[in-house]
Amino acid sequence: MKLNPFIKYLIGSLSLLVFGTVTAQSASAKTHYLTNVPDYSFLETKRTIHTTNDYFNDVKITIPKGTIFQATGVSIGVKTGHPFLSIDLNGLSWHLRKIVIDSKHDQQSTASLWLTTANFKRVRTPSYLAYYQATKRFPASYRGTLHQGDKYPQDDSDVTAKSNEVRVTNDGYLEYTENASVQATKQIKPQYSVKVQRTIKKGNNTYLYTASNIPAIPSTHIRSTGKYQYRFKFINTNQHLVTTNPSMSNPDVFGDMTVVVRYYIGNTQTKYYLCTQFISK
Template identity: 35%
Template sequence: MTIKRLLWLVAVGFLLVLVIPVKPVAAKTTYLSLSPREYLQTRQKVTVTNSYYKKVKITLPKGTIVQVASTGKSKKNHRPFFTIDMDTMSYRLRKPFYTAKSKPNMTAGIWAAKQTFKQVAAPIYLQYYRVTDPDTRSAGDYIADGNLWQGIKWPVNETTAKGSGVKVTVDGYLESYAKVRVFQASAPKPIAYAKIQKTTVSGNVTNFYVATRVKGAPLTRVAKSGKHQYRLTVTRTGEHAVTLIPENAGSQYTDSVEISERYLINNQNYYMHTEVLY
């Protein structure tokens, strides 16, 4: 083979490399190994649907923190998925659920893809009620959800009782409620809410700071401008109260035992419904 012909073949080969398209290799989707109550953060905007009608869409912006409610695997492809209890999320996100006929609070299954979610530690603003392992500390069902109701303990007339209070959501919002049923199938609509800008924890005292006043929340104004103008101080006392729920009105038999934990906000009594013993 002459040098001239060899150079010609090399040139043709180079042109073929440039002209012939190379099909890119599809990136393999990898998945997270999850357990209930773990926390995740969205890496991008995610759209989810409700579990009943799958017609109500919820958009989770990039950077949103969520808590795993339940986990499972697809019978078809064995990919892991999880659900979110939207009652734990802020009203600004769960608002579309209120258009559903029965106001379902659980999402449909969401693929646990690493490209979409990353595992994160429990947010500091949830430490005022979170425990490390509720399944081992409770003799029944540990149901603490962050709701702080004015009063001493869970009411005996739980299905009709109304209350006012505050709550910090998993995605970091302070919400306030006024005269709503304390026992509900889904979280009520708040009268006001604001994004938590800063949280400090010292022992059993947690301070939450927001930029605007939240109607119905016992806030203290600590600055005239900026993101930390109002403060909510929550003290966890560690004291518990027991409420015995009768089987029916006037019954001497107990249907369930409800446990409440006492908190203080501005030296006023609040309680959180924490456990159910049957």
């Protein structure tokens, strides 16, 4: 039976509409990836990320939407050619890193995550990290951590040395930790952790405003209510100090040295240092 020309036209139009819609959906569902993500640049999660710890894959990790973190070790898939990375949870606040720090494994990175534009976006360096050069290459476990003390300890004591630490996490929490190992590879539970609400940078001074106090470090109480009740002043003196160590095989020969920058917090003369460089022969 021959179809009425109008019916044939109607069927053709419907087919075009259906297949056109499918094609459009396929195109819109195409995955896009971030390009040009340098080491130590910053990314923000565009949606909640559910993943696990790296290698062992037995600890469930949730990173909320809007979390800012530092990108390191971006790699390219051999078969796919697409970029991916692992997030180092040491750089994030305690409520996010707790689950891996408390786990039985010494593994603080997430499993590999594809750098898709649906999951992540590039952002500027957060203002609350203005007290140091956050995008500069630093020794891995010392990024942004101020150790209380004159300078880095000598080799014969650095393994066992401990100090009080102050730092701001990549997602914006001011933390204070007592008696932390100077050579620690993971960030243990802090005694205090408060959200930074505002930052002002003036010359070598960085002012951090919070709603809660950290009694262990100097602050100025400026308001009784609201988000900006306390102000913490970080002073970067730009004074570099060096700890040198002889060679292990020959004490008369240079072996290595550690370079630090001196800081003060508040108007006190309590010394802090930030490790900036390790140099070995």
